[in-house]
Amino acid sequence: MKPTLLIANAICKHFGGVKALSDVSLTIRKGEIYGLIGPNGAGKTTFFNVLTGLYHPNGGELLFDGYKMRASAPHLAAQSGIARTFQNIRLFGNMTALENVMVGRHVRTQAGVVGAVLRDPRTRREEAGIHRRAEELLHYVGVADRANDLARHLSYGDQRRLEIARALATDPKLLALDEPAAGMNASETAELRVLIEGIRNDGITVLLIEHDVKLVMGLCDRVAVLDYGVKICEDVPAVVQKNPKVIEAYLGGSVA
Amino acid sequence: MMTLTLDTLKQDKRAAIAATVGVGVLLAVFPFIVGSTLGNSWLRILDFALLYIMLALGLNIVVGFAGLLDMGYIAFYAVGAYLYALLASPHFGLHVPVWVILPAGALLAGMAGALLGAPTLRLRGDYLAIVTLGFGEIVRIFMNNLNAPVNITNGPQGISSIDPIHMGGITLAKPLSVAGFTLPSLHAYYYLFLALALLIIFVSIRLEDSRIGRAWVAIREDEIAAKACGINTRNIKLLAFTMGASFGGVAGGLFAGFQGFVSPESFNLMESVMVLCMVVLGGMGNIPGVILGGVMLTVLPEFFRHSAGPVQQAIFGKILLDPEALRMLLFGLALVAVMLYRPAGLWPSTIRRREFNGEAGNAVKGGK
Amino acid sequence: MDIFVQQIINGLVLGSIYALVALGYTMVYGIMGLINFAHGEVVMIGAMVALFVIKALPGLPAFISVPIALAAAAGVCMAVGFAIERIAYRPLRRAPKLAPLITAIGISIILQNLAMLVWGRNYHAFPPIFPVSEHDVLGATITSLQIVIIVTAALMMAGLTLLVQRTRLGRAMRATSENPPIAQLMGVNINQIISATFVIGSALAAVAGLMVSANYSIAHYYMGFMLGLKAFTAAVLGGIGNLAGAMLGGILLGIIESLGAGYIGDLTGGFLGSHYQDIFAFFVLIGVLIFRPSGLIGERVAERA
Numbered sequence: 001m002k003p004t005l006l007i008a009n010a011i012c013k014h015f016g017g018v019k020a021l022s023d024v025s026l027t028i029r030k031g032e033i034y035g036l037i038g039p040n041g042a043g044k045t046t047f048f049n050v051l052t053g054l055y056h057p058n059g060g061e062l063l064f065d066g067y068k069m070r071a072s073a074p075h076l077a078a079q080s081g082i083a084r085t086f087q088n089i090r091l092f093g094n095m096t097a098l099e100n101v102m103v104g105r106h107v108r109t110q111a112g113v114v115g116a117v118l119r120d121p122r123t124r125r126e127e128a129g130i131h132r133r134a135e136e137l138l139h140y141v142g143v144a145d146r147a148n149d150l151a152r153h154l155s156y157g158d159q160r161r162l163e164i165a166r167a168l169a170t171d172p173k174l175l176a177l178d179e180p181a182a183g184m185n186a187s188e189t190a191e192l193r194v195l196i197e198g199i200r201n202d203g204i205t206v207l208l209i210e211h212d213v214k215l216v217m218g219l220c221d222r223v224a225v226l227d228y229g230v231k232i233c234e235d236v237p238a239v240v241q242k243n244p245k246v247i248e249a250y251l252g253g254s255v256a
Numbered sequence: 257m258m259t260l261t262l263d264t265l266k267q268d269k270r271a272a273i274a275a276t277v278g279v280g281v282l283l284a285v286f287p288f289i290v291g292s293t294l295g296n297s298w299l300r301i302l303d304f305a306l307l308y309i310m311l312a313l314g315l316n317i318v319v320g321f322a323g324l325l326d327m328g329y330i331a332f333y334a335v336g337a338y339l340y341a342l343l344a345s346p347h348f349g350l351h352v353p354v355w356v357i358l359p360a361g362a363l364l365a366g367m368a369g370a371l372l373g374a375p376t377l378r379l380r381g382d383y384l385a386i387v388t389l390g391f392g393e394i395v396r397i398f399m400n401n402l403n404a405p406v407n408i409t410n411g412p413q414g415i416s417s418i419d420p421i422h423m424g425g426i427t428l429a430k431p432l433s434v435a436g437f438t439l440p441s442l443h444a445y446y447y448l449f450l451a452l453a454l455l456i457i458f459v460s461i462r463l464e465d466s467r468i469g470r471a472w473v474a475i476r477e478d479e480i481a482a483k484a485c486g487i488n489t490r491n492i493k494l495l496a497f498t499m500g501a502s503f504g505g506v507a508g509g510l511f512a513g514f515q516g517f518v519s520p521e522s523f524n525l526m527e528s529v530m531v532l533c534m535v536v537l538g539g540m541g542n543i544p545g546v547i548l549g550g551v552m553l554t555v556l557p558e559f560f561r562h563s564a565g566p567v568q569q570a571i572f573g574k575i576l577l578d579p580e581a582l583r584m585l586l587f588g589l590a591l592v593a594v595m596l597y598r599p600a601g602l603w604p605s606t607i608r609r610r611e612f613n614g615e616a617g618n619a620v621k622g623g624k
Numbered sequence: 625m626d627i628f629v630q631q632i633i634n635g636l637v638l639g640s641i642y643a644l645v646a647l648g649y650t651m652v653y654g655i656m657g658l659i660n661f662a663h664g665e666v667v668m669i670g671a672m673v674a675l676f677v678i679k680a681l682p683g684l685p686a687f688i689s690v691p692i693a694l695a696a697a698a699g700v701c702m703a704v705g706f707a708i709e710r711i712a713y714r715p716l717r718r719a720p721k722l723a724p725l726i727t728a729i730g731i732s733i734i735l736q737n738l739a740m741l742v743w744g745r746n747y748h749a750f751p752p753i754f755p756v757s758e759h760d761v762l763g764a765t766i767t768s769l770q771i772v773i774i775v776t777a778a779l780m781m782a783g784l785t786l787l788v789q790r791t792r793l794g795r796a797m798r799a800t801s802e803n804p805p806i807a808q809l810m811g812v813n814i815n816q817i818i819s820a821t822f823v824i825g826s827a828l829a830a831v832a833g834l835m836v837s838a839n840y841s842i843a844h845y846y847m848g849f850m851l852g853l854k855a856f857t858a859a860v861l862g863g864i865g866n867l868a869g870a871m872l873g874g875i876l877l878g879i880i881e882s883l884g885a886g887y888i889g890d891l892t893g894g895f896l897g898s899h900y901q902d903i904f905a906f907f908v909l910i911g912v913l914i915f916r917p918s919g920l921i922g923e924r925v926a927e928r929a
Binding site for chain 2: 658659711712715716719720721722723724725726727729730731732733734736737738740741745849853856857860900902903905906907909910913914917
């Protein structure tokens, strides 16, 4: 069995009277592609936001790579090695594709004001490195030909891939993708699947929120199902598919 | 019509060198041209223009690069100016040398910036504007009233007879002899201010195209995404704010030494608004644009002041309308007009122009 | 305790005025998300027009000239408010927030200097048309004028609340401030509602202007700036976008400022005098925005990723 990367223990989050997450516990192992599914409003994105430090949980704890995580700020989560994409794509619209990915390198580089002004050899090496890595990542996700185009002029599918490239630029251990296949057609989804598998094969653990059942079942090693903020199942896809509670959650009634 | 930007100059090396040499020569002889054709009062205005350009460039880091709306920037100018006045004048009888006061002013202003920024930079844009405006006013009110029971700032009368800028026996208040050639005081100040302005321009250009510069743009575009990229938005914003403040502090010290006199009146809200307008109207985030804004908003009002009275006399035989009110009225109209027709400024950076013309910043919609 | 009651009374008067002006800010912010920087100048214009109308009718008793002055001031202010919205804010509705803010500053400057050109730089004395009758309250004095101010302000606030809660226009205003696109789908003419908001706010500003100049016996072209800033603080204190908040914030700020001015000498051992009165508002503003940005009774708005 592969070593664990992330353990979420009884995570709770509420907004006023609404309980978005109730005692959600799950375990993600290194090198897995782990799916998080559930009907709309189940709390999947809320979980992501807790994981990446955007929300503070009201209860429970997170253990990441052996360390108890106090991701009180999103940039700390990025530093620890958790990168994410957003359900509604959050690119830097008026920067080029290349620049977007270059910003992703921020967390692993250091040049400050002094370096910026003096442009000493070390800073220049770092800048060259940032440039290089950004170009590599654009190739990796397949948008290299659009490197100098503004992010907001890219096609929808390219924007999704660009966001992944930017997340990869942070050298994450865990890549959390929030509905990366949303709005994609069948061939784009197939390409995405290849990309995600490639990412996993390159040593990055992937956590995936998705609605495309076919994609999830075919791609993920294990899947957790949330419904109304509660985890109702966590297992391999084949088992989850047949779980009566899961079926009821999606279809709203038991299947005879 | 091709937009002239630093980018186009970078591409054609020979054109760039020719332009640099040409500008350099012009800058070097400019004070002599102005002095002999327009007289000393305009040379003084030129020197002030350079001070304002320094201020505008400092504020450009805050507003133009990092996108933080500071409407009380003049407070940092005031801090630098008053520090100089307190440390180098008969007021306390201290005469600390310039090369100590200016860095101290930068430091003190920077600290003030950090103190103000730490709790407030997370506020929404327009709230930040009002809070910084309030801060500017608080500083002015304190400067105006800290004359009792202990006289620190000498209240509304201000502090006068401030030591001119001098170093190692050479003072800029008197004509200097340089290589057998006599350089009048106003010219000497011009070269000093020009050198410092060029330094600030250099620093700004370097910052713009750097890891920090990119982080500032990222924060402007989408702060949440920026955080997800590992950018410590709080610290990076604070960095911009503090840097801008310290540049203001240096400019303030120079102002005190140059003018020889400081009073709270010089640091009111209108001054903050003016510097903000130099950045916004000139062209946010674009260094040449900001310089243009600085020059325009220093020179044009003076030009107006000199002519409004005589023009009215010539046409109507008397002064119908208070020239000062008229000048400010025209300024207000210009502000509104520029915002309606060229909201990114007259000469903005390309990315700022995009922000103002296209979808504003966040939430990228799937493009064609 | 000697000056406590007096300062409370002064605070209520000042606070009533702040409340009326704060309502204008909060309504515009609630509907457009915009700080109408020029609102303070509208108050000033109201004050100046009212003052000069009264001066132009010297023979008439107060209970005739004041309503006339009020009508004139309100008319002018409503026209100015309407014009500002149409000319300067409407075209910039979709622009990044910086543009309307700068425009508002520009309009503020224009109005101030127009006032200077029309009425001069001097401070103008308010004609002494009000009978000076004082009453004793718990050891302090309150004038009839002050009572009138407090009562009038209360009536106007009640009227506005009725308007917003019980009328069709008020419903439309509330809908627009909640969700403009949906309101439009429901048949609300957004442009009209926004104009109406500005006009109503400006009318209140006119009344406030008259009250200020009557209470302090002077008016001048620069009086709107500080007043506007403080009223905005009051709106934020109560919870911007919230009418009850603006009223509460206004009264509270007036009292804080009065008590502060009265006691600051004692509090700081003589170091700071009462000319520091203005900074109370600023400290309140900074404090509220840092510690409780939604204001006393405002809503908490969480940002969803």
